[in-house]
Amino acid sequence: MNDSGPQVWVADDDAAIRWVLQKALQKAGIPCQSYEDAEAVLAAMDAGQHPGVLLTDICMPGADGLALLAAVRQRLPQVPVIVITARSDLDSAVNAYQGGAFEYLPKPFDVDQAVELVKRALAQSEASTPPASQPRTLSSIIGQAPAMQGVFRAIGRLSSSSMTVLITGESGTGKELVARALHEHSPRAAETFVGLNISAIPAELLESELFGHERGAFTGADRQRKGRFEQASGGTLFLDEIGDMVPALQTRLLRVLAEGEFFRVGGQSPIRVDTRVLAATNQDLAAKVARGEFRDDLYHRLNVIRIEIPPLRQRREDIPALAEHYLSQLAEELEVPAKTFTPEVMNRLVAADWPGNVRQLVNICRRLIVSAPGRDIRVQDLPPELGGDGPAGGPDWTVGLAQWASEVLARGESGLLQRASPAFETALIRAALAAADGKRQEAARMLGWGRNTLSRKIRELGLDGDGKSPS
Secondary structure, three states, X not given: OOOOOOOEEEEOOOHHHHHHHHHHHHHOOOOEEEEXXXXXXHHHHHOXXXXXXXXXEOOOOOOOHHHHHHHHHHHOOOOOEEEEEOOOOHHHHHHHHHOOOOEEEEOOOOHHHHHHHHHHHHHOOOOOOOOOOOOOOXXXXXXXXXXXXXXXXXXXXXXXXXXXXXXXXXXXXXXXXXXXXXXXXXXXXXXXXXXXXXXXXXXXXXXXXXXXXXXXXXXOOOOOEOOHHHHOOOOEXXXXXXXXXXXXXXHHHHHHHHHOEEOOEOOOOOEEOOOEEEEEEOOOHHHHHHOOOOOHHHHHHHOOEEEEOOOHHHOHHHHHHHHHHHHHHHHHHHOOOOOEEOHHHHHHHHHOOOOOHHHHHHHHHHHHHHHOOOOEEOHHHOOHHHOOOOOOOOOOHHHHHHHHHHXXXXXXXXXXXXXXXXXXXXXXXXXXXXXXXXXXXXXXXXHOOXXXXXXXHHHXXXXXXXXXOOO
């Protein structure tokens, strides 16, 4: 520790924040000096003073906190830097960690928590840390709630790593979004991200889907095929619903994770891959291990780092931003006029339990953007499950269908089924694909069809994989 200056420096243009932190640190017996901008901090360093720990806000006049972080990392790489920001989004967290920050502290923060964080930073060894890297600005996950800030911190801390991560959380919480963020903010970002839903693939086909097969390996294998592990080599493989994997494949997956190699189905030569694995589940894997339904050694191999995604009911403060984001996004996607929620509707959305989490919120927004009349979405437009006055499951479509049929027949026209059936099937396919996040196997199950039937219908109706008519 350099004795030429105070142990802790605080850089923030908000005088109130500087005062509160200085008083709290001094009360804890930690000398503190405050500065109102980055230039003042750098000037003090140029004068030969060195801090033990630096706390800096991101948004300041002149050079911002990330620029100050980069300058400190270059001059004094052993000094821990704690980044404070009111912009508690994913990019801010990732940029802070990629820049070499010791920790990321979103406002408003608990003062006692900040003091404990400073104490940990002061206790850190003075070993050098990696130099600052260029921050990436990529798509962000929406979340201001403290539970989501924990997710952002985890993604930020892992941004220079290719470690295996287990992502847990209820269905519909956005586990794949987190997996994509881990990939996009990693050294593998320029390589391929491959996703596979274990529960959407029949067990007898999953081995070939994961590891590929050689020509003639089984009936119908008329050519060699690379599996998902090979497709993702150099990049990231996301295995969703890992808890549904059958025991025999659990053994094969464990070997790939341990040794980095496998055999294609019917193959004689080992295939080596460099694939990062991210796994996700909405099940209690520890309980499955206790029941003998999941291998203990595979569980520990996957559970190197765990990220728990909170259910929507535990992050209600995020609901307004999420609802407005998806309502706007869906209006653009469906090419319909934008709409807004009235304050009464937003209050009901925030108060709802959302058993289907963010996925349920997205589907409600999709329904409302199409069915609600006018530009304002009112309480009466909501379905009863959200405390509204509208019919359950949206408008009574049979009434509208009967009215349409009567009008067509009144004009002396015929061929009702030939005209209505394609539109009816198209609407159901679009809804099922949207609810299944584009996964055809799951959408087919929802419709009561086989996957081949759904694929044939999509071709016949001129739909693409998202259930939209091609341009």
